[in-house]
Amino acid sequence: MKYDIIVVGSGPGGYVTAIRASQLGFKTAIIEKENLGGICLNWGCIPTKALLKSAQVFKYLNHAEDFGLNKPENISYEFPNIIQRSRNVAQKMSKGVEFLMKKNKIDVIFGTATLQKNKKVKVALNDGGEQTYEGNHIIVATGARSRELPNLPQDGEKVIGYRQALNLPNQPKSIIVVGSGAIGVEFAYFYATLGTKVTIVEYLPRIVPVEDEEVSKQLEKSFKKSGIKVMTNSSVESVDTSGSGVQAKVKTKDGEETLQADIVLSAVGITSNIENIGLEEVGIKTEKGKIVVDDFYKTNVEGYYAIGDVLATQALAHVASAEGITCVEKIKGLEVNPIDYKNIPGCTYCLPEIASVGYTEAQAKEAGYDIKVGKFPFSANGKATANGDNDGFIKVIFDAKYGEWLGCHMVGNGVTEMISEAVAARKLETTGHEILKTIHPHPTLSEAVMEAVAAAYDEVIHI
Known part of the structure; x- marks a missing residue:
């Protein structure tokens, strides 16, 4: 019952951490009290996107005439069927994580974990009984839950x-x-x-x-x-x-x-799941409801680490995954750099969608930058107009002195698939002029990125 690495929690932080640990040759176990994939996959990111897709399709059907089509008669839906499709998508993804655990020879332990001293974890097993496991490195990835306000207690019904x-x-x-x-x-x-x-x-x-x-x-x-x-x-x-x-x-x-x-x-908002998991008994330091860690996710107690929503970093699935990978690669002794939390993309999937990275205009000014700001509306973009949904715009912010890409902010249909250009460019320290000279395909929504940059440098063509 001894492992190199034990991961507590199987959300997008935990299961990704376990897979990377296994790839690096560590004997790995993961402990989960409910479903593989955690809240994000089962009750968050994935099922919400399924619901939003159903809503989008319903909206399209009701606007078929806008696309030159005959509007279907008696457009209707059964609400439970929409919910069931969402649950089916989540269940399918959870089974996919189960497959990945087997493929990577990771032991999955279903139960409720409590941290113990001397690098041990006690687990109240879901199928009965109790078992203690020992690991050279224990990584806490227990995630978060819906935050409750005192004046807004949740009864689960109304x-x-x-x-x-x-x-x-x-x-x-x-x-x-x-x-x-x-x-x-x-x-x-x-x-x-x-x-x-x-x-x-x-x-x-x-x-x-x-x-x-x-x-x-x-x-x-x-x-x-x-x-x-x-x-x-x-x-x-x-x-x-x-x-x-x-x-x-x-x-x-x-x-x-x-x-x-x-x-x-x-x-x-959300509240970190750090209660009743043994932090106090082990002596792991917390601050304002979050676990305190160093740049590579070590707590103040040797052999114990934490990643994801239990930290004071951005509560995003892709952040938790990146933190877990960084954590185990550091444990392995690989040369790794701390995560740049100023270059984390954020996405919101209502329509119009929102995607952003880096400084807002107000933050850039507050930080003392002399800035160039460019903005390009989707109403002037051919692909958005052809799509029949041209609400929104792309806004870019550059340092006027050196051309550093300080921030990018998008609102419109499809922008969550476009923000990675700005994230990668900022990672590579690309300047505004380099983006201007990067040929973007036509007609695409991504052309609007180039046009927004052109607007910042007074070279915009289509407005």
Whole structure:
């Protein structure tokens, strides 16, 4: 029962870590209390994208005439079937992770883990009994869960988190979404597209507040056009679930307002899963609800490491995966560099989609850069116009002195597939002039990247 590496948690941080460890020759085990793939694969990233695709197809069918087609008669759907397709996609992906575990000869232990001193992990096995395992290196990748506010307790029925939102038995006629980060706006788009009356309540002055201000304004404009009510500078003070639906008291800058809906979705962030896993007993340091690690994910206790949503880094699947790979490669003794957290792409999959990396315009100015800013609208892009969806734009920010690509911010259909150009270019320290001289294919959405860069340097052609 001794391993080189034991990984606790099998989300996109944990299972990727285990595979890379096995590739490097380590005898590896992974401990999972529920389903392989963790929250992201089973109750997050993957099933939400399946739901959003169903909504997008429904929208296309209803706008067939815009594409010169006869509108199909009696366009309808069965809400449980949409949910079931999403669950099937998640289950298929989870089985794929199961295959990868077998392929890479990783021992999978199903149970609830508790860290012990002297590099041991005690596991309450799902099929009964208890077992203790020993590892030279133990990596905590237990992820996170939906955050609960004291004034917005989740009952799983009328006040729900993202997990229940993925698996509702019936479509609500109305829903209040509290919080407008990625989770909030994705569910808002999904339900609104299927006809649910949606209200977003955001505490800060604008929705998707981590994004560039112009991106936030564009998304709000698009959402309002699609019938979503957006309330910023607002907060839910209390909820009353005693009736048939929910009554939410919302504090706004103009006073208090009572909203009524079938369901309230709390999408106000996540909380790390670090309770009751043995951190205190082992002596692992935490700070503000996060595990403290060095640049290569070592905790203050020798032989114990942590990656993913339990850290104070960006709570993104691809960040957790990269951290796990970096961690085990360092353990192996390979030459690795710390992750550059300023070059992490973020994507939001409502429509229009959002994708961004690097500094926003405000952040670049605050950092003291003299900047060049370029912006190109999809309304001037041939492929977007042919696609029949040309809302949005691409915005780029460069250092005026050296041409360094400081930031890239996109909003529009398909932009989540385009942001990698900016991420790779920034990694390679590419300048604006080099992007300008890189020939982009026509007609593509990606041409808009080149055009935005051209706009920054007063060389834009198509606007």
